[in-house]
Amino acid sequence: MTSPLPVHAQPAAAALLDQSLGRLARSIAGATGVFDAHGLDFCCGGARTLRTAAASAGVDAAPIVDALQALQARVAANQEVDWATVPSDALIDHILVRYHAVHREQLPELLRLARKVEQVHGARADCPQGLAEHLAVMAQELESHMRKEELVLFPLIQRGQGAVAAAPITVMRMEHDDHGAALHELARLTDDFTPPRAACTTWRALYAGLRTLRADLIAHIHTENNILFERFAPAAVH
Template identity: 45%
Template sequence: MDLAGRKIGDLIASFPGATLVFRRHKVGFCCSSSKSLAEVAQRKGFDAEVVARELCDLPKGPLTLPDVNDVDAFIDYILTRYHQTHRDELAELILLARKVEAVHGDHPDVPVGLSDALFEMAEQLDAHMAKEEMVLFPAMRKMCEDGSIAVQLVMPIHCMREEHDDHGEAIHRLQKLTNHFTLPDGVCGSWRALYSGTAKLVEDLVAHIHLENEVLFPRFE
């Protein structure tokens, strides 16, 4: 399987757990999601084929993503795989972060402010996804159904792209607060679950943004 030419965001969407591999090789996957694995490998000085083999060795994947030409199926995939998942997981992660911050407040590495950062992300992300669900996605479906011109979607898509950039900044904040999800020695199960869950949230959000920015939106621009 030739993975070197595929974009980092595409690999994250296709291989659950890919961000673990990229962190191991010090790949800033959030900023590099639109670049190919080969491009990043050349810039960072690692072997793209080694990373490709590690991705193929992950226990889940590769996943088969829906064809973007079937817009209904592609949008349905985004709604079920990402929108609802983000809402469900963020609600749990906020509670878990509050617990860890309260119980381990005297620990020097406790992620102070993580619960607030997750709560802010949940609010911003929910508002963003609601715009897509109530306005943008129905308009896309309608245009595919009746063959109307997509020019009226240029500005709404531009606004969604700008909000995606804001989500990228929020991801960087989560990474900073958790020291890139590095667990101190001997921490409890709740702390481990918090970092594991937040890392998965980040991976899902990077994949979600990539599929919209690089696959779905260009079809209407």
């Protein structure tokens, strides 16, 4: 039986409970991971509401709603702050939580979905063959990049040694260019993140997640290149 939700959360929770799994998977980045963790079929069962799907699966809907609301809140909170005015230590904390941690959540789930799409629909001419392999390479390169920032560059800045950070910043900017090229290839493989008309819910959720990844990674690179890095090693104007 589904546990009753707190009174203050009921209106927002009801709005989520009465939406279909397919719609939630498309509209909330990271929702597919939540559904998968709770054993909800958002692909073939994508037309069912969250309320119905949870009841049918015999799982408590409240933690699922909480997780979906947390995903929504994370996006909303990021839209309210002018990060150009935030001190460097706080900006680094924001980058670690909003981008590094989020990419580490996004990529394994997107890779899982891509492998499923290629496995199930590999015979179709419009199947994005090679997408999973490309995402795996992106994940490896992005993880290496973030670890360099976490172990080398960010500690330099946090110790007040930003004046000697020009060399690692140059390397990070070059790797950002590589990430940009990887995003262009991602768009090519997915027809600019446009699923075929007959695509299943998993396929559509994959492309919606990839669009979110692209937006997040672009914002991540912008926040570092144009805000944090400019404070210590301004880019040459050309």
